[in-house]
Amino acid sequence: MISIEHVRKVFPLNGREFVALGDVSLELAGNEFVTVVGPSGCGKTTLMNILAGLETPSSGRALVNGAPVTGPGPERGVIFQQYALFPWLTVRENVEFGLRNKGVPKAERRRIADHFIELVGLGKFAGALPKTLSGGMRQRVAIARAYAVNPSILLMDEPFGAVDAMTRVRLQEQLLATWDREKRTILFITHDVDEAVFLANRVVVMAAHPGRIAEIVDVGLPYPRTDEIRLSPAFTALRNRVWSAVHHQEPVP
Amino acid sequence: MSLVEADTRAGAAVAAGAQPRRRPPVRKLILNLISVVIGIGLWWGFSLAGHDIPAPPAVLTRAGELIADGTLAADVLASLTRVLAGFLLGVALAVPVGFLMGWYAPVRALVEPWIQFFRTIPPLAIIPLAIVLMGIEETPKIFVIFLASFLSCVIATLQGVVGVDRTLINAARVLGANDRIIFGRVVIPASSPFILVGMRVGLGSSWATLVAAELIAAQQGLGYRMQSAQLYYDLPTIFVGLITIGVLGLGMDRILLLAEKRLTSWQETR
Numbered sequence: 001m002i003s004i005e006h007v008r009k010v011f012p013l014n015g016r017e018f019v020a021l022g023d024v025s026l027e028l029a030g031n032e033f034v035t036v037v038g039p040s041g042c043g044k045t046t047l048m049n050i051l052a053g054l055e056t057p058s059s060g061r062a063l064v065n066g067a068p069v070t071g072p073g074p075e076r077g078v079i080f081q082q083y084a085l086f087p088w089l090t091v092r093e094n095v096e097f098g099l100r101n102k103g104v105p106k107a108e109r110r111r112i113a114d115h116f117i118e119l120v121g122l123g124k125f126a127g128a129l130p131k132t133l134s135g136g137m138r139q140r141v142a143i144a145r146a147y148a149v150n151p152s153i154l155l156m157d158e159p160f161g162a163v164d165a166m167t168r169v170r171l172q173e174q175l176l177a178t179w180d181r182e183k184r185t186i187l188f189i190t191h192d193v194d195e196a197v198f199l200a201n202r203v204v205v206m207a208a209h210p211g212r213i214a215e216i217v218d219v220g221l222p223y224p225r226t227d228e229i230r231l232s233p234a235f236t237a238l239r240n241r242v243w244s245a246v247h248h249q250e251p252v253p
Numbered sequence: 254m255s256l257v258e259a260d261t262r263a264g265a266a267v268a269a270g271a272q273p274r275r276r277p278p279v280r281k282l283i284l285n286l287i288s289v290v291i292g293i294g295l296w297w298g299f300s301l302a303g304h305d306i307p308a309p310p311a312v313l314t315r316a317g318e319l320i321a322d323g324t325l326a327a328d329v330l331a332s333l334t335r336v337l338a339g340f341l342l343g344v345a346l347a348v349p350v351g352f353l354m355g356w357y358a359p360v361r362a363l364v365e366p367w368i369q370f371f372r373t374i375p376p377l378a379i380i381p382l383a384i385v386l387m388g389i390e391e392t393p394k395i396f397v398i399f400l401a402s403f404l405s406c407v408i409a410t411l412q413g414v415v416g417v418d419r420t421l422i423n424a425a426r427v428l429g430a431n432d433r434i435i436f437g438r439v440v441i442p443a444s445s446p447f448i449l450v451g452m453r454v455g456l457g458s459s460w461a462t463l464v465a466a467e468l469i470a471a472q473q474g475l476g477y478r479m480q481s482a483q484l485y486y487d488l489p490t491i492f493v494g495l496i497t498i499g500v501l502g503l504g505m506d507r508i509l510l511l512a513e514k515r516l517t518s519w520q521e522t523r
Binding site: 052053054071072074076077078080082084085086087088089097098101102129130131145149 | 418420421423424425426427428429430431434438439442443445517518519520521
């Protein structure tokens, strides 16, 4: 489904080279939910941008469904950290944006948009402008907008980073519920260890300087993920393991 | 209805787009009126105190005469035509040029030095050259006004295009937008607040330039009328001209402000 092969990404920084990613390889199976967690500077956003087709690797390659990524594509939906809603468009118009680009006829567009707006629980706000919505609501619009174009892959870059803890838990549950109904392959970037474990089939722990994969943890907890699971010893054990992997990283060998 | 319920309803109204922080318009209007009355009072006071300026009634009488014999209407028409022609031409050129500069780095590199260069020259300083090259008809006057509004508006448009949030462009790209769609549906709306500010600044410079342009070799227009009144020490006419220019400028600015409010009401901070 997704295959990252020896990807390396180097940026120029103050006349020197900054290695954002040094030789990263990763495979994602279809409909898998993989979270990426790691300290800042570990290249997790760079990795996502490469998969999204917004950046190109310095060497190595990223493959989606067997084809190398050369730019953004309709099979890959992206949800950005800063929501990135078009502030001059209403919720519905935002969700219809990608459908319009695909040339979907107006009535069909509206039907699809309303379906996904309903799915994220914003039915009453379809005609509202983003400025009238809270951070959590905006993020749900961004999710609906990405889902509407029906991508088989969703790339999410710390989507719940800017919302408060309570809203975050609700958004996580909603995301899993949505994923359960409309299966996708999801690569979800976060710096929150709890979130990484709660959502994923597998947690990829990254390390910085240079950006690399430190460890991959199989979660193996059943879905649907409930409060009981969140409070279970098994969850805590996994959480502790990922926590140590993130916070007690050895320096570059 | 309980207090909590009322609170929730107020919250819903906020969410639905109402603007709770705006002061009641009536109160603002009253304060505006008071301000105008105080201003005129001060003017009258200065006049009575023996300063060499005409009192409001004298100016009003003169205005009545100028309106009655059609002079004022003809002057206003002449001046408005020049301002509007120059201003609209300037904006019509500034918006596409600003977009091209912001979008294509080579275009910016080619054009920007000239714009920055001409920006340092007050449009009024171009008047002598314009008159020599274009004669004393309407062309040099409209040209100078055009230049003034173009230079103000092109920079604002450029700022707007350059300042478009990268994330929004990326969001559009991953939603399948090509360059044309990104331009039309992201860059243009995102920079519209800047363009409208540029238009307002441009309108201001257009009026500022108009009067000076009319001081030279015009047969009609508010600037010309004031210039000739100066020769006869006809202060009331000068005042009528000044007030007319102020009122017209203010009126046009209000129209633009209204357009701005309508077109950019989606903005977060207002």
